[in-house]
Structures are given as structure tokens and as C-alpha cells.
Amino acid sequence: MNSKKRVSCLFLIGFLFSGSFVFAQNQKKHTGAELYFSWGYNTEWYSRSNVKVRQPGLGNDYTFKRIKGHDRVGWDHQILKKGLTIPQYNYRLGYFLSPSTGWGGWGFEINFDHTKFIFQDGQDAKITGKLNGRIVDTTVQFSKDNGFYYYLNNGANFLLFNLVRRYDFYSTRDGRLKIQLLGKVGIGPVIPHVENSFFGKPNKPHFQLGGWNTGLEGTIKVSLFNYAFIEYANKFDYARYSNLKIYEGTAKHAFGTYEMILSAGVNLPLGRRPAPGL
Numbered sequence: 001m002n003s004k005k006r007v008s009c010l011f012l013i014g015f016l017f018s019g020s021f022v023f024a025q026n027q028k029k030h031t032g033a034e035l036y037f038s039w040g041y042n043t044e045w046y047s048r049s050n051v052k053v054r055q056p057g058l059g060n061d062y063t064f065k066r067i068k069g070h071d072r073v074g075w076d077h078q079i080l081k082k083g084l085t086i087p088q089y090n091y092r093l094g095y096f097l098s099p100s101t102g103w104g105g106w107g108f109e110i111n112f113d114h115t116k117f118i119f120q121d122g123q124d125a126k127i128t129g130k131l132n133g134r135i136v137d138t139t140v141q142f143s144k145d146n147g148f149y150y151y152l153n154n155g156a157n158f159l160l161f162n163l164v165r166r167y168d169f170y171s172t173r174d175g176r177l178k179i180q181l182l183g184k185v186g187i188g189p190v191i192p193h194v195e196n197s198f199f200g201k202p203n204k205p206h207f208q209l210g211g212w213n214t215g216l217e218g219t220i221k222v223s224l225f226n227y228a229f230i231e232y233a234n235k236f237d238y239a240r241y242s243n244l245k246i247y248e249g250t251a252k253h254a255f256g257t258y259e260m261i262l263s264a265g266v267n268l269p270l271g272r273r274p275a276p277g278l
Contacts, residue, residue: 033096034095034267036093037094037265037268039265040231042089043259044116044259046069050065051064051252053251056249057248059131060132061129063128064126068123069117088113090114092112094110095107095109108162108164111217113259115157119151121143124140144197147200154205155192157191157193159188159213163186168180180221181220182220182231186215188214189212190209191209191210194206194208194245194246198247206245208244210242211240211241215235220233230264230265231263233260234258235257235258237256238254239257240254
């Protein structure tokens with residue numbers, strides 16, 4: 001084993017040992033269950049994706065190939081001048097089990113991200129399949145001026161029911177400053193707001209249950225005075241949308257998402273405080 005590998009192994013062992021030690025020490029300070037809530041904002045990057053369109057009455061069964069999509073932050077030009085629910089926001093409502101159950105550090109949460117997915121305007125979109133009853137393999141310019149737009153703008157809307165694991169990484173002796181690492185995994189429905197137009201035929205914008213998504217999230221949580229906290233999270237999500245309503249038909253769509261999330265929240269300890277010095 002070369003020196004770099006030895007140093008890396010020693011660092012990893014030291015990290016795991018110190019993390020386990022701090023976790024063990026802090027377990028004494030967690031005397032009960034804990035409820036928490038947070039609110040924050042996010043930005044996203046999306047994989048290229050396909051959208052399959054079916055309009056039987058029009059003789060259409062085609063697919064847009066490798067479409068580019070982007071988010072719409074909402075505060076990028078007018079920060080703090082719009083309502084709290086207009087930008088891309090997120091909230092978490094969670095519960096950590098009491099260590100007395102033998103499951104200290106485990107919890108579950110409701111995890112909602114109001115995200116926005118918008119087809120990039122002006123891109124050349126390849127279409128393959130059947131259009132007006134004829135086989136096609138062509139390209140159109142996807143732009144509102146040409147009668148094309150596709151917005152999940154009032155939300156691509158990922159709702160997840162997460163299993164959460166908490167690791168206490170650092171704590172001051174009085175517990176007034178704590179740094180924790182959270183790992184989360186979950187699955188749930190998507191609730192998109194669907195607004196689109198293909199070949200100049202717009203749908204009626206609406207919310208609907210549109211499929212499912214699954215996500216994996218890693219979070220750094222900094223708690224102050226036991227009750228307030230801030231979180232920075234990185235998240236990967238995969239969503240599959242089906243039966244999305246369009247003009248005289250439906251669409252299917254699937255894509256991957258990378259999110260960065262910044263939140264602030266409150267902890268609500270539900271157990272008794274330990275006696276001084278414990």
C-alpha cells in the first residue's frame with residue numbers, strides 16, 4: 001500500500017472513530033423523540049429527456065427526443081420582491097425516534113420540493129414516430145413563437161416519504177452548537193402543474209397526480225441552541241410522469257434531477273431534558 005493510500009485509510013478510520021465517539025457522547029443528550037420543520041429554496045439541473053405524445057384522434061403518436069430543460073428560480077432578478085411560494089421552495093416535516101426505542105438517529109419525514117421544469121425555448125427538437133397519421137423523423141424549432149411550449153412551471157412538484165438516518169458529527173459540550181449529517185431516501189408521487197402547446201394546440205393548464213419519483217439526499221445540518229437550524233442539501237431525484245393531459249391526448253415524460261437546497265428550520269424536542277451534568 002503506497003503512502004497516499006495509507007494516509008487516506010488512516011484519515012477514514014480516524015473520521016469514523018471520531019464521528020462514532022461524538023455520536024455516542026451526544027446520544028446521552030438526546031433523551032426523547034424530536035419533531036422538526038424546515039422551509040427553504042432550491043435550484044435544479046435536469047438530464048436530457050424524451051417526451052412521448054399520444055393524440056389518437058389526431059393520428060399522432062410521436063416522441064420529442066433528448067429535450068433540454070431548465071428550472072426557473074423566481075428570485076434571480078427580483079430577490080425577496082415576490083411571494084414566498086412563487087420561487088422554487090421546499091419544506092420538510094420530520095420526526096426522529098427516541099434513543100430509548102433502540103432506534104436513535106433514525107427518523108422519517110414528508111419531503112416536498114416545488115421545482116419547475118421548462119423546455120428550453122429556441123432549441124431544435126427532434127421528432128420521431130407518427131404525425132397526422134404519417135411516419136416522421138424530423139426536427140422542429142421548439143419555441144412559443146412557433147406554437148410550442150412545455151411548462152411544469154407551477155411545479156414539477158416532487159413529494160417524497162423519506163427514511164432518514166442522522167449522524168452527529170460535532171457538538172459543543174453544552175450542545176448549543178451541533179453539526180449533523182443526514183442521509184435520506186424515499187419514494188412518492190409527483191403533482192405537476194401541466195401547461196403546454198404542441199403545433200399551436202394548447203391544453204388547459206391544471207394540476208394533476210402525474211406519476212412517481214424517488215430521491216436520495218445528503219444534508220449538512222447546523223443546529224444552534226438546540227432549537228434553530230440551517231441545512232444545506234444535495235439531492236438526486238428521478239421522476240416518471242405519465243398520463244399528462246395535453247390537447248386531445250396525453251404525454252409521458254421522465255428525467256433525472258440534481259438539486260441544491262438551502263433551508264432554515266426549528267427542532268422541537270419531545271423528551272425531558274437531562275439533569276445538569278448528565
